[in-house]
Amino acid sequence: NAGVMQNPRHLVRRRGQEARLRCSPMKGHSHVYWYRQLPEEGLKFMVYLQKENIIDESGMPKERFSAEFPKEGPSILRIQQVVRGDSAAYFCASSQGREDTQYFGPGTRLTVL
Amino acid sequence: GEDVEQSLFLSVREGDSSVINCTYTDSSSTYLYWYKQEPGAGLQLLTYIFSNMDMKQDQRLTVLLNKKDKHLSLRIADTQTGDSAIYFCAAALSGNTGKLIFGQGTTLQVKP
Numbered sequence: 073n074a075g076v077m078q079n080p081r082h083l084v085r086r087r088g089q090e091a092r093l094r095c096s097p098m099k100g101h102s103h104v105y106w107y108r109q110l111p112e113e114g115l116k117f118m119v120y121l122q123k124e125n126i127i128d129e130s131g132m133p134k135e136r137f138s139a140e141f142p143k144e145g146p147s148i149l150r151i152q153q154v155v156r157g158d159s160a161a162y163f164c165a166s167s168q169g170r171e172d173t174q175y176f177g178p179g180t181r182l183t184v185l
Numbered sequence: 186g187e188d189v190e191q192s193l194f195l196s197v198r199e200g201d202s203s204v205i206n207c208t209y210t211d212s213s214s215t216y217l218y219w220y221k222q223e224p225g226a227g228l229q230l231l232t233y234i235f236s237n238m239d240m241k242q243d244q245r246l247t248v249l250l251n252k253k254d255k256h257l258s259l260r261i262a263d264t265q266t267g268d269s270a271i272y273f274c275a276a277a278l279s280g281n282t283g284k285l286i287f288g289q290g291t292t293l294q295v296k297p
Contacts (some may be wrong), residue, residue: 114273114287128282171283178227
């Protein structure tokens with residue numbers, strides 16, 4: 073029973089490039105959350121999605137960041153025109169229901185040069 | 186908004202008990218979670234407690250919740266070197282979208 077899958081595990085981008093982070097939830101889970109962890113800090117909520125819907129994006133930066141969870145395929149977190157301050161670990165979590173326990177993936181560590 | 190606070194560092198000797206503390210501000214928190222993060226890894230769910238409980242035990246782990254003081258603790262009995270990691274407390278708010286509010290994490294160092 074596979075857990076939450078994220079890829080890539082490590083991603084290096086130059087300033088101005090685009091970063092695409094993928095998350096496949098656990099089997100049977102239709103709720104996906106994205107969190108960001110800056111160095112030496114806790115996790116900060118970014119966005120919560122269900123299939124084809126963004127439910128809560130109150131933690132997303134207003135510009136350059138977007139997320140989707142299509143009917144088929146993984147959830148994608150996209151960061152356009154990356155800057156050095158975007159360097160962080162990005163974690164995806166999934167749950168069966170809206171307020172159910174969240175299980176986390178291994179994270180994608182983004183480094184912006 | 187909700188705020189979750191943890192002490193940053195705890196050092197214990199192997200075989201001793203560890204107690205990691207957490208405070209939160211929003212009394213409407215429904216579930217409170219403990220996650221463990223090893224270096225370079227994701228978050229592993231350790232245990233959780235519902236807000237109408239005051240204690241939960243799971244093998245070497247004991248969670249205590251003082252709802253009046255909004256204080257949560259995680260006790261690890263017979264701490265082993267493999268328990269060395271960062272421990273995060275997280276709160277889920279009632280009527281929310283289910284997003285978790287995390288503390289900044291407590292680094293547990295276990296000395297042989």
